[in-house]
Amino acid sequence: MRQQMLNNGQQRIGKGLQLSFVLLISGALIVSSCAKIEPVVINEPAYLRVFNNLRFKVTVDNQDQTHSTLVMLINPEYDSNGIPAGAEIIGDFLVTRNSYAPPYPSHIGNSLDVYNPEYPGKERVNAGPILNGFDLSSWAQVPSGQHRVAFYSRPRSEVPFFNLEMRYRTEPIVDTVLDLRAGEVYTLHVLQKDFNTKENGILLRQENFHKLALADSLVYVNFYNMSAKGFFEAPHTVKPNSGNHLLGGLNLEYDWFQEGIREEMNVFYVAYDERFLRQHYDGTIKPLASFMTHLKRDTENPATAPYWSLPLFFNAQDSIRSFLFQEFFFSRPGFDATPESFMIPNDGPEGPGAGGYARLLCYGNGREEPPAPRRQNYVAVPNLIVTTHSGEHNPRSFATVNSIEIVNNSVYLTTVQRVYEPPVY
Incomplete structure (x- = not known):
């Protein structure tokens, strides 16, 4: 193939060297495209x-101590x-x-940095x-069975781990054995278990969403508080900034979750219709928050938390695009949980009200301003409902399965979705 392209290039020398060069390059590309890549098979x-x-x-x-x-x-x-x-x-x-x-x-193919x-993120592996x-596809295939798993803390640099100085490769922060069963879905969390002793550990959760009879017309969510023991009680000055995006002009040094939350919290939620808020809100409506679950801090139990269902559409007339978004309220037991009662604590970050209530808004992509009155004093993550181009509909909304995880003073959202029809252009 490559020789044929060279001959063609020689026959056209009279038409110019530039065309010959193009053909040579094309021949090289064709040869490289014929190379066969053998996939790695994991039984x-x-x-x-x-x-x-x-x-x-x-x-x-x-x-110079432990790095994140x-x-x-x-x-x-x-x-x-x-x-x-x-390894x-x-x-x-x-x-x-x-x-x-x-x-x-979302990270595969991103080569801006390492x-x-x-x-697996950016790693080129066999996807689930x-x-x-x-x-x-956000999970990696790994061999089933027992495996020794070690995590080492390393500096944030682009030097590969095995090329780092010896001092960074001597003491693992976690060294354990995991038993992974064939066909099962696992999420592994590396976290700090005790804020005062600096003990680190892991939590291996065996997911079950793919085994449950979940309706594709409902959105599902569960909750975890995987905060370190002693984090909430620690002084404000020793706590890192949270990793959340803030809405409503809050000081980055103090948001709703900055001090962490208490050992036990109640979770409430409200679903809003964006069309209604934008067109009819007059400042007098006070939405009612519904009780959802009781949340306890736990860094040891690997069991999957129960899922709670939320609506995908506002009514039967909505069947393609949803305009709903969600708001969750975390409050200490016995605290009034109406949405309008959640105000910035006025007794300081270490006062008796700290960590006793917080608000989480799930709207848009997590960085857009919501309609009034949901614009003040929120930590924000994206909407639990995924709206995208599918088939002939642009956009179309889909139900998802979600986990909201609180770790110290950060809130994380993980979303899983069913396969949907690709766009038709």
Whole structure:
């Protein structure tokens, strides 16, 4: 193939060297396109997704200590000195997770830098399949069975882990054995379990959303408080800034979740119709928050929390595009939970009201201003309802399965979606 292109180029020399050069390049491209890439086959895989939930406040006193950027080594190999020299699976440059993990692999193909806010993220791996209608392309296929898994803290730099100085490769922050069953879906969280002792650990959750009889006309959400023991009680001055986007002009040093939340909280929610708020709101309507669940801080229990259902459409006339968005209220038991009663605590970040109530808005892409009156004093994440181009409809709205996870003073949203019809242009 390549020789044929060279001959064609020689026959056209009289028409100019430029055409010959183009043909030569084309021949090289054709040859390279004929190369066969052998896929890696994993028999009876499990499906794994990993989030780094560590977020430290860097000061002059601790800048040379534990870093919040990690490397994951599955079945590591060690040299004669006990220093890791390789691994069966490597997840390097694992930085603190983003506040939103969308229902598609948003990081693959991003070559602007090496940093990875989740695993597999940017890694080129065998992705998970369509399982019971759910898209698992944000999960990686990994061999099932028992595996030794180690996480090492590393500096935030573009130097690969195995090229770092020896001092960064001596002491893992986590070293454990995991048993991954074939065909199961796992989410692995690296987190801080005790804020005072600085104990770090992992929480391996075996997901079950693909096994449940969930209606495709309802939105589902569950909640976790995976905050470190002692974080809420710690002084304000030692807590890092949260990783959330803020609406309503709040001071970045103090938002609704900046101090963390208490050990036990009640969760309420309100669903709003954006059309109604934009067209008919007159300042007198006070929406009623419905009780959803009771939330306890827990960094040990790997069980999946129960899912709660929310509407996808406002009424039967809405069948293609939804205009609903959600607001969640976290309050200490016994506190009045009407939406209008949630105000900025006036007793300071370490006063008796701190950590006793917070608001989370799920609207748009998480960075858009919502319609009045939902514009003040919110931490924001994207809407739980995904609206996108599908088939002949642009846009079309789809139900999703979601997890809202509170870790210290940050709130994270992970969304999973069923496969939908591709756009027709």
